[in-house]
Amino acid sequence: MIATFWISLFIIFYAFIGYGLLLFVLIKIKRAIAGKPVLPGAVNLPTCTLIVAAYNEEAFIEQKIQNTLELIYPGNKLKFIFVTDGSTDATADIVSKYPQIKHLHSDARMGKMAAVHRAKDAVDTDIIVFTDANTFLNAEAMINICRHYADPRVGAVAGEKRVATTEAADATAGEGFYWKYESKLKAWDSELYSVVGAAGELFSVRTELYQPVPSNAIIDDFMISMLIAQKGYKIVYEPDAYASETASEDVKEELKRKIRIAAGGLQSIIWLKSLLLPFKLPLLSFQYISHRVLRWTVVPFLMILVLILNIVIICKGDSGFIYQVIFLGQIAFYGMSVLGWIMMARQIKVKIFFIPYYFSMMNYAVIRGIFRYLSGNQSAIWEKAKRKQSY
Numbered sequence: 001m002i003a004t005f006w007i008s009l010f011i012i013f014y015a016f017i018g019y020g021l022l023l024f025v026l027i028k029i030k031r032a033i034a035g036k037p038v039l040p041g042a043v044n045l046p047t048c049t050l051i052v053a054a055y056n057e058e059a060f061i062e063q064k065i066q067n068t069l070e071l072i073y074p075g076n077k078l079k080f081i082f083v084t085d086g087s088t089d090a091t092a093d094i095v096s097k098y099p100q101i102k103h104l105h106s107d108a109r110m111g112k113m114a115a116v117h118r119a120k121d122a123v124d125t126d127i128i129v130f131t132d133a134n135t136f137l138n139a140e141a142m143i144n145i146c147r148h149y150a151d152p153r154v155g156a157v158a159g160e161k162r163v164a165t166t167e168a169a170d171a172t173a174g175e176g177f178y179w180k181y182e183s184k185l186k187a188w189d190s191e192l193y194s195v196v197g198a199a200g201e202l203f204s205v206r207t208e209l210y211q212p213v214p215s216n217a218i219i220d221d222f223m224i225s226m227l228i229a230q231k232g233y234k235i236v237y238e239p240d241a242y243a244s245e246t247a248s249e250d251v252k253e254e255l256k257r258k259i260r261i262a263a264g265g266l267q268s269i270i271w272l273k274s275l276l277l278p279f280k281l282p283l284l285s286f287q288y289i290s291h292r293v294l295r296w297t298v299v300p301f302l303m304i305l306v307l308i309l310n311i312v313i314i315c316k317g318d319s320g321f322i323y324q325v326i327f328l329g330q331i332a333f334y335g336m337s338v339l340g341w342i343m344m345a346r347q348i349k350v351k352i353f354f355i356p357y358y359f360s361m362m363n364y365a366v367i368r369g370i371f372r373y374l375s376g377n378q379s380a381i382w383e384k385a386k387r388k389q390s391y
Contacts, residue, residue: 155233218264262369
């Protein structure tokens with residue numbers, strides 16, 4: 001029981017903090033040996049197509065189009081495709097007003113992946129860039145992404161997701177904090193070898209390496225990028241190409257999103273099971289297991305197990321002082337989570353409590369997502385979370 005307690009506690013610590021510390025050390029060693037990496041110049045940039053799949057996005061689509069048309073890229077090397085399949089609001093009508101954009105629309109709602117596959121068939125450029133309809137890119141995003149393709153070892157480039165926080169008293173404040181930490185881990189992952197997957201807010205792939213994923217893929221963006229990494233190509237992280245979006249409308253919407261991601265995470269782990277063995281791509285497997293697999297499988301259950309074992313050890317009466325300290329630390333953390341939940345409900349703004357609440361909610365979502373996937377109740381059909389309307 002004692003051994004199980006400490007092993008479980010170590011895995012939890014490693015998954016959320018220890019891996020980041022290890023990455024930091026490894027990057028320092030790599031820089032001492034090979035020097036700091038030099039960014040490629042923005043010369044002889046490849047042709048690229050920006051694809052936006054939009055479903056009922058009339059609240060954001062006009063802004064998205066204006067943002068898209070303001071992107072900086074040389075000559076006539078940048079093309080735009082917007083897919084509005086299944087939209088029942090004014091999204092399709094708004095997009096159709098812009099001749100600069102190739103507009104694809106079907107009344108049938110087949111899901112995001114079907115829309116993306118259809119758009120890909122219309123691409124005739126070297127690079128495909130994917131971005132969400134409710135995110136807004138910095139003007140130099142395309143240049144900063146596509147410059148990396150001068151390296152033939154690069155198969156995909158992931159941009160940075162930025163969450164615009166508001167003054168609202170809710171736990172979505174924790175979403176912004178979480179993504180800042182995740183962005184740092186991705187930057188270190190990229191410098192060590194490769195980012196472990198890309199987020200749909202902004203990522204790109206070599207057109208020739210694009211591999212359609214099954215229509216029942218839940219987190220298709222992650223799968224598209226990881227299938228390329230599985231072939232031995234690197235996924236580069238580019239923080240100077242960023243997609244900004246508002247936080248989820250409320251915690252209920254964020255929980256819905258996280259449950260879906262967790263279900264998709266387990267699905268991806270099953271589909272990418274060869275990466276669990278380090279024989280072919282040992283460094284990628286190490287990063288994948290450390291950054292993704294542990295969080296998406298055992299860690300939330302180990303958090304519950306550690307609390308239970310801690311109580312049992314203390315109740316036996318022969319535990320040392322360290323077990324009491326760890327128990328009090330857990331009680332304090334979960335107590336802050338409960339306070340965060342109460343304050344959110346009462347619109348009391350104390351952000352220090354929102355972070356542990358968001359962390360606890362995120363791990364609860366993993367458990368919900370795992371059971372939802374195993375029960376076959378998670379659909380791959382597009383279920384976007386509602387976002388706050390203002391920046």
